[in-house]
Every structure is written in structure tokens, then in C-alpha cells.
Amino acid sequence: MTPASWSLPAGARPVRLDRTDFPPGLRVLVLAPHPDDFDETGVTLRRLQERDAKITLLVCSSSANGVEDAFCRPPPDEAKAALREEEQRASLRFFGLDEGRAEFLRLATGPGGYLLDAPGSFGVLAEKAAALRPALLFLPHGRDSNPDHRLVHAWWLRLQAVLPGRPPALLFRDPKTIALREDACFPFDEAAADWKRRLLLCHRSQQARNLRTRGYGFDERILGINRDSALRLALGEPYAELFEIG
Numbered sequence: 001m002t003p004a005s006w007s008l009p010a011g012a013r014p015v016r017l018d019r020t021d022f023p024p025g026l027r028v029l030v031l032a033p034h035p036d037d038f039d040e041t042g043v044t045l046r047r048l049q050e051r052d053a054k055i056t057l058l059v060c061s062s063s064a065n066g067v068e069d070a071f072c073r074p075p076p077d078e079a080k081a082a083l084r085e086e087e088q089r090a091s092l093r094f095f096g097l098d099e100g101r102a103e104f105l106r107l108a109t110g111p112g113g114y115l116l117d118a119p120g121s122f123g124v125l126a127e128k129a130a131a132l133r134p135a136l137l138f139l140p141h142g143r144d145s146n147p148d149h150r151l152v153h154a155w156w157l158r159l160q161a162v163l164p165g166r167p168p169a170l171l172f173r174d175p176k177t178i179a180l181r182e183d184a185c186f187p188f189d190e191a192a193a194d195w196k197r198r199l200l201l202c203h204r205s206q207q208a209r210n211l212r213t214r215g216y217g218f219d220e221r222i223l224g225i226n227r228d229s230a231l232r233l234a235l236g237e238p239y240a241e242l243f244e245i246g
Contacts, residue, residue: 006135007168008184008245014233017044017186017243026053029134031125031156033115033148034063035088035104036203040222041138041172042095042196044186044241049096056132057102058125059088060152065113067205068212077113081106083205091202103128115148122155130162137169141244145176156246173242175225180244187230187237193223 006026009015028048032038038045038057049055062081069075072083085104092099105125108118115121140146142153153171160166173180188196197219201207206218214221223239230240 014182014185022051024052027135028053028055029137030057031139032059033152035084039199042199043188059104060107071205087203141171141177141180143178169246170243171246183245184243185240187235187240193239
């Protein structure tokens with residue numbers, strides 16, 4: 001095994017990624033529909049970072065539609081997009097990823113602020129992804145109620161034809177995921193959950209929106225999914241990030 005390749009270890013499913021010997025120097029690409037998607041798998045990505053992985057983040061949309069007017073004054077979409085991008089930069093600083101390893105693609109959006117499968121958008125993504133030659137990708141699962149998650153998953157399926165070696169992807173469970181095959185998990189403890197909470201709280205606009213609309217924060221929304229995953233799989237640890245391998 002070399003840093004240029006990786007495959008899911010054999011054995012019973014779900015494979016525990018916390019016990020997986022990732023090769024050092026692995027090239028990892030995170031395809032994030034929005035700012036904050038990177039953070040949903042922060043604990044797994046932190047383990048890869050500790051293994052000297054070369055992590056790159058491509059954010060497809062700045063997702064201005066996720067910021068409430070009351071949180072951003074003045075409230076035009078340009079200001080909201082800049083705010084969300086700065087929140088992502090703040091979380092990357094906390095994570096310890098060089099900001100030069102992240103790029104905001106600002107791909108075309110349409111009604112409701114959702115990504116469009118517009119001419120050229122996939123080409124931009126494909127060109128950048130192919131140049132990075134990743135050995136492993138992270139992205140949301142396609143069986144999801146969020147249209148941006150579904151579109152980025154569809155783009156990843158198309159990317160398989162142009163990425164050298166057809167690298168595997170860790171398709172992660174999100175609060176809007178409808179179903180996924182439970183191939184791999186990364187269990188974690190309360191100390192790691194506290195670290196992840198602080199990472200998630202960098203997204204202040206999402207924390208405020210969730211508190212107002214749901215009565216609990218963005219941090220609790222994501223950690224609640226991690227808590228549910230660990231409980232259902234009877235892993236012993238209180239939390240787990242959960243993946244299907246694509």
C-alpha cells in the first residue's frame with residue numbers, strides 16, 4: 001500500500017476506522033456542497049491529518065441561502081456568502097488545516113440558492129479533482145433530502161470516469177441522509193466530541209439558525225446524529241461518524 005492508494009480493509013462491517021492503519025501521506029479530497037460539510041466528519045479527518053494526509057477541501061457553493069437576514073447586516077447574498085466562507089476559514093484554522101488547502105468554487109446556483117447542474121460547473125470540479133489525484137474522497141451520501149448533497153454525489157459518480165485509479169469515497173451520514181449502507185464508522189469519546197463541538201461552533205450563522213428554527217444548535221444537531229449512530233451500532237463509545245464506501 002502506498003500513499004497513492006487506499007481501500008477499505010477486509011472484515012466484518014462496519015469497519016472501525018479508528019483501528020485502521022491509514023498509510024501516511026494519503027491524498028484526501030473533501031467535496032463539500034457547502035461550508036460546514038467538512039466539519040461533519042472532523043474527527044475522522046483529524047485522524048488522517050495526524051497521519052500526515054494531504055487534505056484538500058473544495059467547497060462547491062457558499063450557500064448564502066443558509067444565513068438568515070437578521071444574522072447578516074447588510075443582508076445581500078454577497079455578504080452572506082462571504083460570512084459563510086469566513087466561518088469555514090475559522091473552522092479550518094481551529095482544525096489546523098492550511099487555508100491554502102481549501103478553495104471556494106462558487107459554482108452557479110439557481111432558485112432557492114441551490115446548486116445548478118449548469119454547463120461548466122462539473123468541468124470546473126472535474127479539472128480540479130483530477131489535478132489533485134486523490135486516493136480517498138469524502139462527500140455526503142446521495143440518498144439525502146438536500147438537493148445540493150444529491151447533486152454533488154451525482155457529480156462524484158461522473159468523476160469516477162476521470163479520476164485515476166477510481167479512488168474510493170467515504171459517503172457520510174448527515175442529518176438529512178435518508179439511508180446508507182453501514183460500511184465504516186469512526187467511534188469517538190466525550191473529549192473528541194468536545195473538540196468537534198468547538199469546530200462546529202465556528203459556523204455561527206448555522207448555530208443561530210438552528211437554535212431559532214429547531215430549538216437546539218448546529219453542534220447538537222450533528223453530534224446527535226453521531227450519538228444515534230454509536231447507539232444503534234452498539235459500539236461502546238458514545239459517538240460515531242458513519243459512512244458508506246462508494
